[in-house]
Amino acid sequence: MPLRRSITAGLSGSIGRGALAGVACIAFSISATAQNGTVAVTGDGTSAATQKPSIGDTLPDTGKAQKKRGKKSIDAGSADTASRDVSGPPTAEQRSIAALVNDEPITGYEIDQRAMMLSGTNIQAQAKANFQAIVKNPKTSERLKEILQETARENQGKSREQIIAIFEQRKKEYGMSLQRRAFESARASALPAMKKQALEELIDDRLKTQEAKRQNVTIEDAQVDMIVKSIADRNKMTIEQFKKQIGGSLEPIKARIRATLSWNEVVKKKFAPLINVSNRDVDKLVASATTANDDIELQLQRIRIAMPAKLEEHGIAARIQEADKIRQKFTGCGSTAQAAMGVTGARFENLGKQRPATIPEPTRTLVLNAANGEMLPPAVNNGAIELWVVCGRDAVKASEVQRNQAEGELKQKEFELMAKRYLKDLREDAHIEYRMDVGSK
Incomplete structure (x- = not known):
């Protein structure tokens, strides 16, 4: 069973170069x-x-x-x-x-x-560590789920695109509030x-x-x-x-x-x-x-589960439950595609080698800290629920x-x-x- 981590992909902000x-x-x-x-x-x-x-x-x-x-x-x-x-x-x-x-x-x-x-x-360094701890906290994942469901509940009658846009803005504001908290505590x-x-x-x-x-x-x-x-x-x-x-x-x-x-x-x-x-x-x-300037490339896979056409609270909750079931079936990188089969709206992607700089925060922090062969918890991003898998990492020589x-x-x-x-x-x-x-x- 993979280690428990937070559902946080999509929080705005940057940890790493230009952190906070x-x-x-x-x-x-x-x-x-x-x-x-x-x-x-x-x-x-x-x-x-x-x-x-x-x-x-x-x-x-x-x-x-x-x-x-x-x-x-x-x-x-x-x-x-x-x-x-x-x-x-x-x-x-x-x-x-x-x-x-x-x-x-x-x-x-x-x-x-x-x-x-x-x-x-x-x-x-301390502010970055504080932010990473907040990102990994299960309460952060739960709060993001609540924000998504609250947004759908409070904006019934609006189009799917409008609801997603509202959620993305609220998610950004939430991410900034977490960054401020990390900085001030440090x-x-x-x-x-x-x-x-x-x-x-x-x-x-x-x-x-x-x-x-x-x-x-x-x-x-x-x-x-x-x-x-x-x-x-x-x-x-x-x-x-x-x-x-x-x-x-x-x-x-x-x-x-x-x-x-x-x-x-x-x-x-x-x-x-x-x-x-x-x-x-x-x-x-x-x-x-x-x-001295060696960098790394990550071997990544991803499953994206599309949101329902009509964003309603119970529909979103059902998609999250489906994502949790996929994670429970996951046994390793060889099983990722099979785990996604039979799930409505699920699409498996073999992303291959990716440099960390190409991955948005806070997903970047989570995949860098994940073990090889680990699937991260469900994360809401860009109108879909995502499950990221780290299959390996290689050192790359800098110029x-x-x-x-x-x-x-x-x-x-x-x-x-x-x-x-x-x-x-x-x-x-x-x-x-x-x-x-x-x-x-």
Whole structure:
């Protein structure tokens, strides 16, 4: 008997590349990418991109910083970030100084704002996992059946095409509500733990901008605004929508962009002449990239059961029962066609090899997670009830990475390594005074 899974094919949305973009699960990264000996700064707002560290970003060594001579740690307590309003004026507690970096203050308000921004940009994986769990929940399947039957009951007298169109719209709205729920639950769980990370990022940003000032590096406001707009555009948002999504203020992300751009310029001036990538290293990376980018093809079958000409509640329920009976008779991929025989309106399709990108969500997630030889539960999609079968999967080699892209990646790694060492030296030489224990609770 196949494993029990939800009836959810047809929920709108996208999990995978661009996952949860419809509800603004934003992946923000600013990285310096070396191309032909230069450093190009990019702001990436797509949720599917794997975030690379910004040049010079390094994991904070807080224990070492706490022990340095001249550094203090005073436990002033901390409120839960999730309970604070960071979109309005700062409270007295938020105006308190949490840390000093070479006598330059970082306030609790800045920490709260940065934590809110981080909670909206670093949770793609958790939001995706939450959505997948919701999709697999049997209650989701039952609710979709209810929506279909309610639509038929509430629209008696309308044509079959009209009822299907109404159902598809309601299904889309339901799918978006599930995505929002997945995103908000991921953010709520991540927010408290983000405060410590926010403080350490702000300390790094202060050190970067201070060094840029010493090196007479300046960044124009127009450069920062352009990157903010590009991130919003990539997530299909207006500036106001993007502002709301990251916590109600653009200042935290603008400060982060400005610090990163200025730091990239400092690092480029100091280390660009020292970067050298050999052709042998490029060849090795190109050769390994084909293995690293392996994809899969799924061997799929499908049974489609047409809806009755007149969409009525009892007729839809009967079709779903027929689909359940087919699933009970299913014993393997060799039995799929036989299981569909004798069922009114049922059509067997041997889909052959299919790339996951060609399959709509959430069916894509379900077939990727299904075992070979498994039939998924009935799913309502495009005016029919569908039963998907996964018969196998094969690895497919991706196309070869271009040499200039490989060279750029190698140069980027060299820049990042040198920049991390540079930032570590700045931290060791800086006077950092912790005045508030932000913790992570």
